[in-house]
Amino acid sequence: MKIIVTGGAGFIGSHIVDALVDEGYEVHIVDNLSAGKKENVNPKAVLHVVDIREKEKLIPIFENAEYVFHEAGFPQVQYSIENPVETSGINVEGTLNVLEASRANKVKRVIFASSAAVYGNQEILPITENMQVNPLSPYGAQKYIGEVYMKLYAQIYGIETVSLRYFNVYGPRQSASGAYASVIPKFIEFRKKNEPLPITGDGEQTRDFVNVKDIVSANILAMKEVGVGKGETLNIGGSNQYSVNYIAKLTGGEILYIPPRVEPRKTQASIVAAKGFLNWEPRVMLEEGIHELKAYNNI
Numbered sequence: 001m002k003i004i005v006t007g008g009a010g011f012i013g014s015h016i017v018d019a020l021v022d023e024g025y026e027v028h029i030v031d032n033l034s035a036g037k038k039e040n041v042n043p044k045a046v047l048h049v050v051d052i053r054e055k056e057k058l059i060p061i062f063e064n065a066e067y068v069f070h071e072a073g074f075p076q077v078q079y080s081i082e083n084p085v086e087t088s089g090i091n092v093e094g095t096l097n098v099l100e101a102s103r104a105n106k107v108k109r110v111i112f113a114s115s116a117a118v119y120g121n122q123e124i125l126p127i128t129e130n131m132q133v134n135p136l137s138p139y140g141a142q143k144y145i146g147e148v149y150m151k152l153y154a155q156i157y158g159i160e161t162v163s164l165r166y167f168n169v170y171g172p173r174q175s176a177s178g179a180y181a182s183v184i185p186k187f188i189e190f191r192k193k194n195e196p197l198p199i200t201g202d203g204e205q206t207r208d209f210v211n212v213k214d215i216v217s218a219n220i221l222a223m224k225e226v227g228v229g230k231g232e233t234l235n236i237g238g239s240n241q242y243s244v245n246y247i248a249k250l251t252g253g254e255i256l257y258i259p260p261r262v263e264p265r266k267t268q269a270s271i272v273a274a275k276g277f278l279n280w281e282p283r284v285m286l287e288e289g290i291h292e293l294k295a296y297n298n299i
Contacts, residue, residue, distance in 0.1 A: 002025075003069070015216050031047065070098045073094070073113065091142035095146040115139070116167045118147070125266060168207045173212075197254065204244075210269075237268070
C-alpha cells in the first residue's frame, strides 16, 4: 500500500515515516527541505523534493496512494505574524493543493496535522474540541482554515479526513529554533552549551506536553480506525499540566529568570474525544521522555 507523508523529512513527519516503513508500507515523502533534513529521511522511503505550493507536481506523486499524512507547513507563530501572506501560501493554499492532489487520485483518507494554536487563550481547562476557536496569530487561523477545508472535502468530495490538533510536542530531531520549537528543545540546547536556562516570569506557567511517539501512534490510529473520516477534529495532547520550572528541573542546570512575556498562563488538552474515536491515549511519561531526549543529545 502506497502512503504519502508531506513534510516527511521534518521533526514529526520523519517519525511517522519511520513507523509506516516499519509496518511494511510503501512510503513517499514530499518535502522541499526548507525545514526538513535529508538525514531524517528513512532510507526505505522515496523522497520527492517538491513544495506543496506546486500542485501540478503533487498530482503524479499521489497516484495510487491510499492515505496521505499532511504534516508539511510553516508552524512558526511569530513568523506568521510578520509574514501572513507567505505563510498563508504554505499553510492554506498548500493544504488545498494536497487535498486537490488527493481528490484527483481518489485517495481514501487524509490525516491533517493541525494545532492547539487554533484555540488561543481559553479560560476553562481542560480544552475541549467544541470550545470556540480563538486564534491569536495568522498561523492559528491558517490551521483552522485547513481544518474547515478537511471537513468540506469529506462532505463534498467524499475524501475521508481527520484533523489532529497537536499540543506541545517534543522528542528527538526537534529544532530548538525552527518549526515546533518549544521550551523543552530550547532548554536542551542551552544545557548542551552549559548556559543558564532562561525562564520568563515566575516559571509557574504550564503547558500540556506530548511525546512524538504518542503523536505517531495517534496518526497511525487515525489512518486505520474505520469510525472516523468525516472531518473530525481531535485534540492530541498529554492531558496534563507541567510548569516551566518543573521542565527546567528535569533538564538540569542553572536557571536564569527573565521578564515575563504575553503568553497563555495555562494549557491542558481534553483527550476524551481521541480516546473515544481512536482508542488513543498517551503512554510516554514526561520524565521518561526528557530522560530519553537528554540521552539522545548526550547530556
